[in-house]
Amino acid sequence: MKDHNVPIYLRLREEIRAKIEAEEYPPGTAIPSENALADHYGVNRLTVRSAIDTLVKEGLLKRVQGKGVFVLGEKLEQNLYSLDGFSKTIRSKNRTPRIKVLVKSLRPAGERYAAIFGIRPEDPVFYIKRICHAEDVPVSLEEIFIPEYILPWLGGIDLAVFSIYETYEFFGVTLKEAFQTLDLAYLKKKDARALDLDPSLPVFLFECTSRDEEDRVIEYTRTYSREDRCEYTVRFCRNGEENEC
Amino acid sequence: MIQDYHITPFEDTTEKLLHYIEQNHLPAHERLPAERTLCDMWGCSRATLRSAIQELTGRGVLYQRAGSGTYIQEPKLMFDLQNLDSLSGWARANGRTIASRVIRQRTVACSDRQAAVFGVEPGKELLELTRLRMLDGTPVMIETTLVNDAYGRLQGHDFSRESLYEVLKGYGAEVFSGAEKIRVTFAEEQEAKLLGVEKGTALFYLSGTVCDRQQRVIEMFQTVARPDKVRYSSRLKRRWETG
Numbered sequence: 001m002k003d004h005n006v007p008i009y010l011r012l013r014e015e016i017r018a019k020i021e022a023e024e025y026p027p028g029t030a031i032p033s034e035n036a037l038a039d040h041y042g043v044n045r046l047t048v049r050s051a052i053d054t055l056v057k058e059g060l061l062k063r064v065q066g067k068g069v070f071v072l073g074e075k076l077e078q079n080l081y082s083l084d085g086f087s088k089t090i091r092s093k094n095r096t097p098r099i100k101v102l103v104k105s106l107r108p109a110g111e112r113y114a115a116i117f118g119i120r121p122e123d124p125v126f127y128i129k130r131i132c133h134a135e136d137v138p139v140s141l142e143e144i145f146i147p148e149y150i151l152p153w154l155g156g157i158d159l160a161v162f163s164i165y166e167t168y169e170f171f172g173v174t175l176k177e178a179f180q181t182l183d184l185a186y187l188k189k190k191d192a193r194a195l196d197l198d199p200s201l202p203v204f205l206f207e208c209t210s211r212d213e214e215d216r217v218i219e220y221t222r223t224y225s226r227e228d229r230c231e232y233t234v235r236f237c238r239n240g241e242e243n244e245c
Numbered sequence: 246m247i248q249d250y251h252i253t254p255f256e257d258t259t260e261k262l263l264h265y266i267e268q269n270h271l272p273a274h275e276r277l278p279a280e281r282t283l284c285d286m287w288g289c290s291r292a293t294l295r296s297a298i299q300e301l302t303g304r305g306v307l308y309q310r311a312g313s314g315t316y317i318q319e320p321k322l323m324f325d326l327q328n329l330d331s332l333s334g335w336a337r338a339n340g341r342t343i344a345s346r347v348i349r350q351r352t353v354a355c356s357d358r359q360a361a362v363f364g365v366e367p368g369k370e371l372l373e374l375t376r377l378r379m380l381d382g383t384p385v386m387i388e389t390t391l392v393n394d395a396y397g398r399l400q401g402h403d404f405s406r407e408s409l410y411e412v413l414k415g416y417g418a419e420v421f422s423g424a425e426k427i428r429v430t431f432a433e434e435q436e437a438k439l440l441g442v443e444k445g446t447a448l449f450y451l452s453g454t455v456c457d458r459q460q461r462v463i464e465m466f467q468t469v470a471r472p473d474k475v476r477y478s479s480r481l482k483r484r485w486e487t488g
């Protein structure tokens with residue numbers, strides 16, 4: 001029994017999404033006009049427009065004045081289970097990572113980061129704020145905190161040339177695992193501008209605490225990624241039996 | 246090169262406030278001490294404290310009630326992305342209740358695309374189930390799932406009470422693993438109504454498939470979730486290159 005009385009209303013966004021994913025609407029081509037879609041699905045134009053607006057904000061479609069609505073290419077896909085770092089992930093997709101360091105400084109840990117790293121509030125931590133690009137496209141803003149005692153020579157490393165993970169390797173720090181949470185957040189205007197982002201759009205916010213083989217907390221990072229340019233994949237298992245996934 | 250960078254009073258106060266809440270394990274709906282008390286404690290101005298409160302309100306840590314003060318927000322539902330059973334386990338461990346309301350339950354004919362995913366003939370019957378999940382009575386996510394109804398018996402179950410995976414297990418289809426993608430979408434009118442948010446509100450959008458031990462697809466799902474109520478988590482491991 002096929003039910004034709006689905007409120008297409010809710011489903012239109014998903015119908016168009018499915019056609020984009022199946023490449024029935026291939027990247028770079030225009031989707032049918034609002035009028036054509038409204039006729040096809042038997043809904044009014046406003047409903048069609050609302051669904052398209054949503055997919056534009058999601059970064060799947062782009063409106064071009066006077067020409068129509070076009071399908072954009074794939075988003076940058078990153079996974080949520082391996083610790084690769086930004087540069088390695090981008091290189092694995094045959095694209096060039098480009099890092100622009102906005103701030104690289106030493107500051108006292110303060111009570112909060114002292115508690116996170118198990119150090120004293122007056123102990124110095126590196127604070128790095130940077131924008132990560134894939135080729136020339138800004139995709140994320142990172143705020144990285146690393147206790148000075150973990151990487152005393154970090155000050156001399158050019159982080160536009162070497163990744164933080166490479167730097168760990170240089171100094172014999174072995175990153176083991178990290179725990180990460182994911183929220184949605186909104187950036188302050190200045191930070192949004194650095195990401196070339198409309199500040200009314202949300203960003204993915206990852207808060208990541210990394211440990212090394214000696215079980216020391218070596219890094220705490222907040223990453224704000226553009227939701228219209230990034231998507232994340234994860235594999236899961238019954239009871240979290242990760243070895244069998 | 247190390248720059249001179251001074252933490253602004255705003256950043257400093259935001260960190261102190263967050264630390265104060267975390268360190269003292271302030272419970273949900275507890276009221277923050279008076280602004281003056283906090284300003285004296287940290288030597289900051291009223292204006293700075295207020296921007297810090299604003300910032301943490303935006304991050305969902307605090308909420309404000311006009312004329313009455315600032316309170317600690319309920320913790321978000323923490324959903325472990327790598328564990329299929331995480332929702333009920335998390336609720337039990339944290340003394341919260343998760344309830345389901347069935348929004349729609351019906352039989353649909355499999356499209357060509359879905360048939361390819363499930364490895365069945367197009368037109369075969371699938372169960373389509375849309376459930377609204379509630380955390381302590383507040384709607385937090387809408388889960389829509391398509392299930393290969395191999396025995397044609399799923400339609401008779403009440404999924405507001407029964408766990409879909411338990412029912413499937415009873416028919417010999419035991420869920421084992423899966424994969425999903427996480428993106429953002431924006432609430433359409435009906436989603437907004439069900440979730441009790443404004444139309445256009447940003448939502449998490451998760452979609453993926455669940456398989457049995459033989460890697461046969463049992464379920465295709467898509468979930469939209471309120472980011473003010475739900476947070477996801479995962480563990481990352483270092484991948485070692487071999488060879």
